[in-house]
Amino acid sequence: MQKVSKLTIFLFLLPALLIFSLYMVAPIPLSAFYSFFRWKGFGERVFVGLSNWVELIGDGIFHKALFNNFKLVFLSLFGQLPIALALAILLAKKTRITDILKTIYFVPLLMSSVAVATLWSNIYDPNFGLLNMFLQTIGFENLFIDYLGNPKLALYSVIVAINWRYIPFYMILFLAAIKNIPDELYEASRVDGASKWENFRYITLPLLRPTIINASVLSLVGSLKFFDIVYVLTGGGPNNASELMATYMYKNAFNSLRMGYGSTIALALFIIAFTFSIIFMKVTKKGAK
């Protein structure tokens, strides 16, 4: 093979390395550095040692946000994945109808988070929203549920909107994996007299295992760093009821101009998301043996 000089290699890698290092990698040590300061984002940076970290550990709102993130993780894993899997199985047999269904089911994934949130804020509107109107139409005439204004409901209402948006993604992922399973396996088991359920239990599910694990990791990591639909729909409210780590970080940094504390939250988010995805991957790998 031809000799390629070190300089040529370097020049080919340079644009990607430069942009990636500057915007994705350098910010990590920079955030760590900022977390030791009190700083408005402009003007003087005051060194405060570990006091941001001490504040974070005792910050009730951060605890609440972290707990909400875990609720989101749990309800995404057990809300999105089973429904997505059921829909994928339903679409696995290629017919005209399943083709049309697949096309339509996919559409929410094309919407921006802002569009999804705007739509759902109108679905949830207590007076004129679709959901309450629907409940009234089917007979619950005096029902006025304030889905986003009630602190007990806000987080769950937001999670329903999130699931609506992301189920199509996992559905497509599972569907692609199901289509990769060779037909011969099902034919062989049909000859052996296996039922549909047995096919699913002993062929489809085991072969989907890597995809299910992959999807779980994506869902876990995505839920730990979730931001936009929540930010647009409730802003983390009412009274921090639907606060997540990322919304709390954003509000501290860019609304209250507490850049130092914001960096501390961001770093904590990074460490938590990183640790949990590593643990999750280790555990699922072990289980696979």
Next chain:
Amino acid sequence: MSKTAKIIVILLAGIWLLITLYPFIFMLQTSMKTNMEYFTTSVWAFPENISLDNYLTAMNSGFIRFYLNSLFVTITSLVIIIISASMAAYMIAKIDFKLSNSVFSFFLAGMMIPIHITLIPVYRMTQTMGLYDKLTGLIGPYVAFSLPISIFILTGFIAEIPRELEEAAYIDGANIFQIFTKIIFPLIKPAVSTVAIYNLVLLWNEFIYALVLISNPDKWNLTLGLWNFQGQYGTNVPMVMTGVMLSVLPLLLFYIFLQEKVIKGMTAGAVKG
């Protein structure tokens, strides 16, 4: 299949169809109503007249600019992503050098970085570089967070290209730049289209960097524009729904024409970090 199983399947398919489709029907019919009509008639009712007045108003109150801004940022970023990612992927996949694996892992590790940790430093950097409130200021972060997955997809694809093709060109006297532009790049078009579609959907819908790096209404992209539009028209539900429709329409049309490719592109992004 047993009868009950069949009923369950049809029920599930139907319910999910309704849950997915009805919100769009609602948006479409509401966007054609006047505000008065919306509050005085049933939410389920069809509009009295098919009218595109709301669409005209929305287009004139900013959406044309939002489209142009998003288009500029998305296309420019895509071009830079495709060029820089395929150049890097070519080195990683085909050329033996000592740090090849380390460079690859370095990029892949980027998939584990939540963008929130970059927000404050990127905000500061953008200000220092004089790019705050400029559309070009979005391109750096957009390219950076798209690179890991793009390099991953392209490296996998380039690695499959048989060596003989490059060797033949080399013997014919082509240098490495010519091999890259004339041999490799034309061959990786399918992977490039996957990368382009995946990043197009992501960048077109991007919100958080725009929120942090742009405040001037002249520079709002589509998501930022829609966000402010719904704040401005708050209680005018038909107008807000028009805004949502306008924000979804371009990708929806794109999807109608390139359905299988879009679905494939979106799944390609499903790689665990």
